[in-house]
Amino acid sequence: MSVSLTTCLMPKRPKVLHAGKEFLTNFVARQAPVEAGSLSNGVKLASQAVPGARAASVSVTTRSGSRFETKSTNGAAHLLQKAIFQGTSTRSAADIQKSLAAIGGHLEANTGRETQTLSLFVQKDDVPAAVELLGDVVRNAKLDEESISAARPAAVEALKDWENDLFGQVLNNMHRACYDTTEETAGGCLGNAPLGNGANLKGGLTEADLQAFRDQYLDNANGTAIAVAGGVDQSAFEGAVEKAFGSQVAKPTEMVKRYVGGHCKIALPKPLPPYNQHIAVGFETAGFSCPDHVPLQLLQEVYGNYDRFRHDLVTNWAVRYTYERTAEQYGKQPLQEVHTFSDKYSDTGLMGFYFVSGIGAGYEEPYHYLSRLQGQWTKFCHRLEEYEVDMGKNHLKSKYLFDRDGASKSAKDFSEQMVHLGRVVPLEELFQRVDDLTIDQISDTINHYWYDREPVLSCWGIYKCLPEYYYVRRWNSRWRY
Numbered sequence: 001m002s003v004s005l006t007t008c009l010m011p012k013r014p015k016v017l018h019a020g021k022e023f024l025t026n027f028v029a030r031q032a033p034v035e036a037g038s039l040s041n042g043v044k045l046a047s048q049a050v051p052g053a054r055a056a057s058v059s060v061t062t063r064s065g066s067r068f069e070t071k072s073t074n075g076a077a078h079l080l081q082k083a084i085f086q087g088t089s090t091r092s093a094a095d096i097q098k099s100l101a102a103i104g105g106h107l108e109a110n111t112g113r114e115t116q117t118l119s120l121f122v123q124k125d126d127v128p129a130a131v132e133l134l135g136d137v138v139r140n141a142k143l144d145e146e147s148i149s150a151a152r153p154a155a156v157e158a159l160k161d162w163e164n165d166l167f168g169q170v171l172n173n174m175h176r177a178c179y180d181t182t183e184e185t186a187g188g189c190l191g192n193a194p195l196g197n198g199a200n201l202k203g204g205l206t207e208a209d210l211q212a213f214r215d216q217y218l219d220n221a222n223g224t225a226i227a228v229a230g231g232v233d234q235s236a237f238e239g240a241v242e243k244a245f246g247s248q249v250a251k252p253t254e255m256v257k258r259y260v261g262g263h264c265k266i267a268l269p270k271p272l273p274p275y276n277q278h279i280a281v282g283f284e285t286a287g288f289s290c291p292d293h294v295p296l297q298l299l300q301e302v303y304g305n306y307d308r309f310r311h312d313l314v315t316n317w318a319v320r321y322t323y324e325r326t327a328e329q330y331g332k333q334p335l336q337e338v339h340t341f342s343d344k345y346s347d348t349g350l351m352g353f354y355f356v357s358g359i360g361a362g363y364e365e366p367y368h369y370l371s372r373l374q375g376q377w378t379k380f381c382h383r384l385e386e387y388e389v390d391m392g393k394n395h396l397k398s399k400y401l402f403d404r405d406g407a408s409k410s411a412k413d414f415s416e417q418m419v420h421l422g423r424v425v426p427l428e429e430l431f432q433r434v435d436d437l438t439i440d441q442i443s444d445t446i447n448h449y450w451y452d453r454e455p456v457l458s459c460w461g462i463y464k465c466l467p468e469y470y471y472v473r474r475w476n477s478r479w480r481y
Contacts, residue, residue, distance in 0.1 A: 024397045028427045034414060035234065036424050042250045044225040044418040045241050048410060049232050056230030057121045057407035058130045060138060061415035063223030063253060064213070065114040066192040067345070072204075074189075075155070075196015076213040078111045079148070079205055081118075082155045084214075086147035088140040093150070096137065103129050108408070113175070113194050114345050115419060116218070121408055124231030128240035131226065135244025139219050143210050152201060159195045167354060169266075170280045170458045171341065175350065177264040178282065178456035179257060190257060190345065221248035225418035230407035257348045259284045261454030263472070265463040276336060277366045277461035281374055281472065282352030285449050288344045288420040294396075294433045295445040296351060297342065299380055301395035302388045303353065306338040335369055346420055352455075353377075366465050374455075374475045381451045384439045393434050400430050452477040 036046040069076050086093045100107060103126040108119040118138070120130040141147070162168055176191040196205075217223070226241050261284075286292050336356040343350045353373060357366045404410045404427070417424050457472050 024394070024401065025431065027401065028431060031427060034424045034426065036414075036418065037238075038422075039221075039242060039246055041221040041246065041248055043221045043241070043245045043248055044422060045238065046225070046227040046414040046418050046424050047232055047234055047237055048229040048414065049234060050230050050407070053231035053407070054124050055121065055407065056124055056127050056228050056232050057119055057411040058127060058134065059117060059119040059227045059408075059411035059415040060134045061115050061117045061225050061227075061412070061419050062138070062218050062220070063114060063346075063419055064116050064217035064220070065112045066194045066196070067114045067190050067255070068217050068253070069189060069192050069196075069213070071189070071192075073200070073209050073213065074192045075159075075200040076205055076209055077116060077217075078158070078195045079151060079155045079201055080141075080143075080210050080214055080218065081109050081111050081116060082151035082158075083143055083147050083210060084137040084141035084218075086150045087142045088136050089142060090136060090140065093147075096133070099129075099133050103133075105130060105133075111194055113190055113192070113343070115416065117412055117415065119408060119412060124233070127228060127232055128236050131228075131237065131240035132244050134226075135241075139245075139248070141214065143207060143214060145207055148205075148207060148210060152203075155196070155201045156198060159198060159201060162195050166278050166460055167339075170278050170354060170460050171343075173264040173266060173460070174280055174282050174352075174456050174458035177262040177458060178259055178284070178350070180260050190348070216251060217253065219248060220251045220253065221245070222250040223253055223419060224248065225415045227411045227414035227418060229410035229414065255347055257345075259348060259454075261456050261473075263457035263459075263469045265457075265459040265466070267461075267463055277357045277459070277463075277465070278354070279357070279366060279370060279461075279466070280341075280352060280354040280458045281370070282341075282350050282456045282458075283450055283453055283476075285342070285344075285349035285351045287347040287349065289346075290349075291433070292445050292449070293342075293344065293349070294430070295437055295442045296449070297399075298389070298392045298396050298434065298437060298442060299377075299446055300340040300342060300351075301392040301399070302380070302384070303340055303376060304338075305340065306335065308336050338373065344420075350456075351449075367467060370466065370472070371475060374472070377446070377450055378476060381443060381447045384443060386439065389437070389439055389442065393437070396434055397431055400427060450476060 032048050032050050034046055034048045036044070038044045064077055064080075066074065066077050085096055087096070091099065100120075103120075103122050105126070106121040108117075108121075110117045118134055120134060122130045172193055179190040224245065226245065228237055285296055336358060338353060338355040340353050341351065355369060355373060357369045402409075403413055414424050453476060455472055455476055457466075457469060459466055
């Protein structure tokens with residue numbers, strides 16, 4: 001087993017945390033400021049002009065994800081995302097492609113549970129043209145039967161690719177289990193799959209369904225934000241946004257949620273080697289605007305991530321301790337990987353950990369992995385070490401910077417924050433929030449959301465080796481960890 005020199009030396013470098021903190025603070029001080037505002041109809045906009053930049057990224061985020069679908073219309077947001085590029089009232093599908101080629105734009109589109117985001121990466125002088133093009137497809141898409149039929153194959157293919165992502169499937173099943181979706185109420189279906197289901201995408205969704213969804217959610221000033229980062233002329237950008245989105249009408253958007261906890265276990269019909277078990281445990285957190293997300297994100301960094309084939313990069317004690325304990329007992333089938341996740345929405349959130357384990361002859365290893373990994377979160381409720389918190393603060397600050405690394409990431413982050421918060425939180429403010437956190441504040445936060453609360457368990461694989469739900473529930477409040 002090889003161990004990197006960095007891992008060996010890291011415990012012997014007492015000044016590394018201080019040096020990292022100073023570097024991050026100096027780096028943030030050199031960042032360009034972000035200007036935020038809104039149109040008279042409520043459409044929000046944000047811009048970050050980077051001196052010397054010759055390219056920019058334009059991002060349009062709308063509150064029109066799968067949450068606002070019902071069971072009968074699940075997939076409307078995803079299919080709509082494909083259909084809007086099949087032609088508008090002023091452009092055919094070929095004309096849209098020509099417009100993209102003319103400005104050399106790189107297009108990205110993403111559909112989530114609560115929002116949809118369209119992004120274009122273009123040259124500085126083409127920012128107004130990019131805003132006009134995105135406004136045209138969002139507001140004036142034809143959505144006739146021909147356009148929808150042309151979009152169906154691409155939507156179905158994207159769904160198939162997503163279904164092969166086991167991490168995505170485990171988390172999707174977790175959402176289905178923990179959020180009540182029994183009511184046919186648009187705005188309350190967080191358990192809906194972001195990409196829909198095959199039956200609706202292949203023919204269940206009609207022209208009227210997509211047009212109604214577009215008019216109510218996609219083309220809605222109440223929940224639309226446009227952001228640009230990079231080389232940008234502020235006055236030209238604001239004029240283009242006013243022209244493309246200034247006539248939008250604000251419509252009320254209802255959002256309801258009911259977290260119930262629970263579990264979802266999917267068995268393999270024909271298990272194949274290496275018999276890996278994919279398991280996730282989550283718990284409810286607060287909405288997007290709640291300040292509790294900062295200490296929770298810090299705990300994610302303290303908890304850490306792990307990959308069996310990159311074990312020398314693991315410096316987080318919580319996961320490292322679990323790996324060493326389980327590797328001693330189950331050396332033939334050790335822990336494969338561990339990741340934390342955090343999904344935030346307007347009025348709720350879901351946070352937890354996901355791990356992949358091997359299964360030996362006794363089918364008992366995942367039971368102990370789950371117990372020890374879950375016990376680390378319970379340990380945070382009772383005890384946190386100062387060095388863990390200091391390390392987590394530096395990691396979290398680096399993550400904030402990475403989330404705004406480049407024009408594309410920055411524009412997406414700005415537009416999403418404008419939709420949920422109505423402003424862009426400066427990095428200086430985020431860093432100050434992190435620095436102000438104390439061990440007592442962090443412990444109080446995790447006690448509020450984790451200790452003796454209803455967890456949610458999702459499993460894909462051979463689940464007969466897992467404990468019953470009431471055991472998982474009890475492990476959230478045990479005193480021995």
